[in-house]
Amino acid sequence: MSNFEIVAREDFSDVTYLLEVRHPLMAKAARPGQFVIVMSHEHGERIPLTIADFDQVKGTITLVIQAVGKTTREMQQVCKLGTTLYAIVGPMGVPSPISHAKKVVCVGGGLGVAPMFPQARAFKESGAYVIGVVGFRNKDLVFWEDKFRACCDEFIICTDDGSAGIKGLVTEGIRQAIEKHPDIDEVVAIGPPVMMKGCAEATRAHKIKTMVSLNPLMVDGTGMCGGCRVKIGDEVKFACVDGPDFDGHLVDFDDLMTRLRRYTKEERMALDHWEQSCRLQKEIDAAAQAALLAR
Amino acid sequence: MAKKKTIRTIPQERTPMLEQDPRARAKNFEEVSYGYRLQDAMREAERCLLCPDQPCIAGCPVGIDIPSFIEKIGKKDLRGAYDVITATSLLPAICGRVCPQENQCEGVCTVGESLEAVAIGRLERFVGDAAIAEGWANIPYIEPNGFKVGIVGSGPAGIACAADMAKAGCDVTVFEAFHQPGGVLRYGIPDFRLPNEVIDAEIGKLVGLGVRFECNTLVGRLFTIEQMIGEMGFSAVFVGTGAGYPTMLGIPGDSLNGVLSANELLTRCNLMRAKEFPNYDTPLPIGKRVAVIGSGNTAMDAMRVSLRLGSEKVYCIYRRSKAEAPARAEEVHHAEEEGVEFHWLTNPVAVLDDGKGGVRGMTCIKMELGEPDDSGRRRPVPVEGSEFDFECDVIVYAIGTNANPIMGQTSKLKLNKWGYIATDEHLATSVAGVFAGGDIVTGAATVIEAMGAGRRAAASMKAYLGIRDSNLPYVVPDESGILFGIPLRERNFARVRVA
Ligand SMILES: Cc1cc2nc3c(=O)[nH]c(=O)nc-3n(C[C@H](O)[C@H](O)[C@H](O)COP(=O)(O)OP(=O)(O)OC[C@H]3O[C@@H](n4cnc5c(N)ncnc54)[C@H](O)[C@@H]3O)c2cc1C
Ligand SMILES: Cc1cc2nc3c(=O)[nH]c(=O)nc-3n(C[C@H](O)[C@H](O)[C@H](O)COP(=O)(O)OP(=O)(O)OC[C@H]3O[C@@H](n4cnc5c(N)ncnc54)[C@H](O)[C@@H]3O)c2cc1C
Ligand code: SF4
Ligand code: SF4
Ligand code: FES
Numbered sequence: 001m002s003n004f005e006i007v008a009r010e011d012f013s014d015v016t017y018l019l020e021v022r023h024p025l026m027a028k029a030a031r032p033g034q035f036v037i038v039m040s041h042e043h044g045e046r047i048p049l050t051i052a053d054f055d056q057v058k059g060t061i062t063l064v065i066q067a068v069g070k071t072t073r074e075m076q077q078v079c080k081l082g083t084t085l086y087a088i089v090g091p092m093g094v095p096s097p098i099s100h101a102k103k104v105v106c107v108g109g110g111l112g113v114a115p116m117f118p119q120a121r122a123f124k125e126s127g128a129y130v131i132g133v134v135g136f137r138n139k140d141l142v143f144w145e146d147k148f149r150a151c152c153d154e155f156i157i158c159t160d161d162g163s164a165g166i167k168g169l170v171t172e173g174i175r176q177a178i179e180k181h182p183d184i185d186e187v188v189a190i191g192p193p194v195m196m197k198g199c200a201e202a203t204r205a206h207k208i209k210t211m212v213s214l215n216p217l218m219v220d221g222t223g224m225c226g227g228c229r230v231k232i233g234d235e236v237k238f239a240c241v242d243g244p245d246f247d248g249h250l251v252d253f254d255d256l257m258t259r260l261r262r263y264t265k266e267e268r269m270a271l272d273h274w275e276q277s278c279r280l281q282k283e284i285d286a287a288a289q290a291a292l293l294a295r
Numbered sequence: 296m297a298k299k300k301t302i303r304t305i306p307q308e309r310t311p312m313l314e315q316d317p318r319a320r321a322k323n324f325e326e327v328s329y330g331y332r333l334q335d336a337m338r339e340a341e342r343c344l345l346c347p348d349q350p351c352i353a354g355c356p357v358g359i360d361i362p363s364f365i366e367k368i369g370k371k372d373l374r375g376a377y378d379v380i381t382a383t384s385l386l387p388a389i390c391g392r393v394c395p396q397e398n399q400c401e402g403v404c405t406v407g408e409s410l411e412a413v414a415i416g417r418l419e420r421f422v423g424d425a426a427i428a429e430g431w432a433n434i435p436y437i438e439p440n441g442f443k444v445g446i447v448g449s450g451p452a453g454i455a456c457a458a459d460m461a462k463a464g465c466d467v468t469v470f471e472a473f474h475q476p477g478g479v480l481r482y483g484i485p486d487f488r489l490p491n492e493v494i495d496a497e498i499g500k501l502v503g504l505g506v507r508f509e510c511n512t513l514v515g516r517l518f519t520i521e522q523m524i525g526e527m528g529f530s531a532v533f534v535g536t537g538a539g540y541p542t543m544l545g546i547p548g549d550s551l552n553g554v555l556s557a558n559e560l561l562t563r564c565n566l567m568r569a570k571e572f573p574n575y576d577t578p579l580p581i582g583k584r585v586a587v588i589g590s591g592n593t594a595m596d597a598m599r600v601s602l603r604l605g606s607e608k609v610y611c612i613y614r615r616s617k618a619e620a621p622a623r624a625e626e627v628h629h630a631e632e633e634g635v636e637f638h639w640l641t642n643p644v645a646v647l648d649d650g651k652g653g654v655r656g657m658t659c660i661k662m663e664l665g666e667p668d669d670s671g672r673r674r675p676v677p678v679e680g681s682e683f684d685f686e687c688d689v690i691v692y693a694i695g696t697n698a699n700p701i702m703g704q705t706s707k708l709k710l711n712k713w714g715y716i717a718t719d720e721h722l723a724t725s726v727a728g729v730f731a732g733g734d735i736v737t738g739a740a741t742v743i744e745a746m747g748a749g750r751r752a753a754a755s756m757k758a759y760l761g762i763r764d765s766n767l768p769y770v771v772p773d774e775s776g777i778l779f780g781i782p783l784r785e786r787n788f789a790r791v792r793v794a
Binding site (some may be wrong): 092 | 574
């Protein structure tokens with residue numbers, strides 16, 4: 001399989017963007033909670049991205065990406081409408097178990113709002129009462145509010161600075177939801193590891209089942225390298241084939257956060273190397289432009 | 296007529312193969328061995344006694360007619376030798392390089408009883424390389440039979456099965472999860488042992504047979520085996536997904552940054568080209584002092600890759616002694632030459648934390664060999680009080696792999712108690728029309744065994760589909776060598792028909 005065409009692109013902010021990619025088989029197979037591994041070009045790195053939406057009719061899947069390092073920033077520049085991705089494989093991971101919970105809180109932090117969406121929708125479709133809690137740093141970063149709200153019975157938006165919704169972290173939203181509804185069966189949270197850790201702590205005392213979606217570094221995504229291993233209770237699991245969803249009360253988040261720093265030095269190098277080649281390219285383009293003008 | 300050869304009349308010494316100097320090669324990824332030249336191959340061919348009982352053939356898991364291909368080399372008939380090999384084996388340039396010959400064909404060679412065995416592997420590689428250089432390929436006349444066959448996994452097992460089914464006239468598609476085909480040949484075995492060009496050339500021949508490769512396809516998740524047999528219209532499916540799931544030691548400190556599996560190291564380096572970082576984006580941990588745990592082929596590859604990436608010291612830590620090391624003898628020898636430091640009878644008990652999430656070193660314990668265990672090897676037992684600390688910053692586990700769980704998670708295929716796919720003696724699985732072979736059935740084994748399994752499964756699949764190879768002898772009508780526009784060289788001996 002090859003030639004994965006980008007059929008739509010949307011920019012939510014200067015760091016987050018959405019790509020809709022044609023892949024009819026994947027659109028048919030994808031389930032909430034699953035992810036893909038993408039290589040944008042032949043020399044690229046394999047990076048995991050959650051399937052934020054899928055449309056069987058159009059035959060497309062949607063990825064929402066935050067530009068954090070070399071690969072995701074480069075994709076932000078080159079993945080334009082009509083271009084193709086070199087490789088995309090999946091859907092990987094065990095689909096999220098959409099339990100028979102009657103009342104759930106679906107928590108998405110920052111970019112985590114996107115991967116949370118298909119699960120919230122699935123819960124809604126299975127008849128649950130869905131309380132959406134989303135958190136952003138500020139009002140300008142908010143995206144998919146309407147889309148998310150549409151599959152929630154209640155919706156709480158939190159911002160660090162209070163520029164939209166309530167002021168505070170998503171844990172504040174969870175606290176409010178728990179206070180109002182003593183009968184919450186399950187909390188599902190996706191976002192940065194610190195946030196998921198916070199959510200798990202917020203529900204632990206109430207003994208509410210809390211599922212989180214882990215995002216360790218990955219290579220193959222097929223259970224072959226062990227790079228994605230995470231500590232769950234006293235067991236070691238491979239997030240790509242055993243997860244990525246796990247019981248948040250058992251996850252060793254500190255271990256996850258340490259392991260995410262494995263390649264900090266190399267990531268920095270890759271970014272510098274790339275930025276420098278971008279600068280050089282700009283200079284070359286500028287020189288060529290100047291030469292053209294001088295003629 | 297030439298006089299009959301005897302053990303006394305043949306060249307007594309095995310013909311050496313030119314190799315890069317160990318000091319130079321430990322710093323580059325170019326192939327270690329240059330292979331035989333024609334004169335070397337002819338001399339080595341001289342050493343084969345053409346034994347009437349041919350023990351070597353039985354020693355080869357796919358039963359290559361070894362004496363006849365060697366005899367052809369002796370007559371400078373390389374094309375003839377190639378035809379003999381490819382009558383049974385598909386990837387001579389690969390097997391000649393990576394087979395553990397000392398345990399297979401060469402291990403039972405008659406010459407080996409008194410002298411060094413005939414270098415069958417090197418001769419096979421020589422013929423395989425000649426075929427690549429000359430562009431030879433035995434593409435037979437294939438009559439399509441209308442059956443659609445799906446192959447899951449493009450390792451040696453899948454490739455071998457695909458070739459046989461394509462030759463039988465089936466429409467064959469190979470599905471591979473990675474973005475490039477080849478399985479362990481591609482992601483595991485490094486370039487200096489098996490250059491990518493050799494893999495590309497051998498896979499190119501399959502494409503020549505009409506086999507389609509669909510990469511980026513994770514079977515089980517993108518579609519299931521049951522869907523393949525049902526809605527996708529495959530008449531039969533072969534599963535050769537390998538046994539890639541790496542084992543971790545489970546000792547304190549296992550999850551520290553700096554501890555990784557050999558599979559991760561090798562995949563980053565070979566498939567993702569991390570050795571060319573940052574021109575390729577994938578990074579790799581390059582330790583100053585690297586300790587590799589284990590002593591199989593995977594361990595040797597991890598060590599030799601680490602040396603080439605620029606690690607100052609590379610240690611091999613193995614709980615048994617050199618005699619029990621499961622790697623090919625040549626790999627251990629090469630690793631020693633290149634400067635790996637071996638610590639036999641040593642076992643790690645804990646990884647030491649550097650306080651920043653990384654590795655400072657390791658505590659090991661000395662072992663001694665006790666009574667033989669189930670595998671017949673003497674069991675290593677710890678020597679009490681012999682613990683010692685060891686400085687290193689990267690630790691690579693090469694202590695074996697388990698069954699990959701995806702097939703089990705996504706299909707009704709019956710697994711055995713270790714999680715491998717259960718098959719009968721014909722390699723049929725519990726699902727009708729689905730066959731399996733290679734590492735996913737036997738656990739980690741060898742390239743040629745996986746290929747052999749792929750071929751055996753193909754034979755069963757043909758029986759299942761009712762495809763029979765015609766046993767009518769095929770007579771070439773005239774010596775012009777062209778029949779139906781197909782040159783003599785490329786003709787098919789076993790025409791195929793559907794029963
Ligand atoms: C199952 C899974 C699903 C994911 N889904 C999404 C998604 O839907 N959208 C999205 O934007 N990202 C997602 N990620 C994270 C994404 O894979 C990484 O952001 C990406 O690999 C970074 O590549 P880079 O080269 O741009 O940055 P790098 O140069 O590799 O890293 C830059 C910075 O990002 C941090 N980082 C790197 N990898 C991760 C990671 N896996 N998780 C968190 N931080 C990381 C690094 O620590 C570093 O600080 C997911 C990860 C996993 C494992
Ligand atoms: C580092 C290393 C060195 C080795 N050296 C030697 C040696 O020198 N000599 C020797 O004889 N043997 C060696 N071996 C062993 C040998 O390589 C294996 O026994 C052999 O490759 C097994 O072949 P296979 O076809 O069963 O599986 P593999 O080669 O493992 O191929 C399986 C393929 O299936 C793909 N796959 C898995 N799951 C799916 C899925 N769900 N959908 C689609 N595709 C999937 C994988 O990506 C992979 O490409 C070595 C092994 C390793 C790891
Ligand atoms: S395939 Fe391997 S075992 Fe068979 S003859 Fe060749 S080298 Fe020997
Ligand atoms: S056993 Fe050795 S000497 Fe005898 S035929 Fe085989 S390769 Fe030749
Ligand atoms: S990403 Fe390699 S095992 Fe999970």
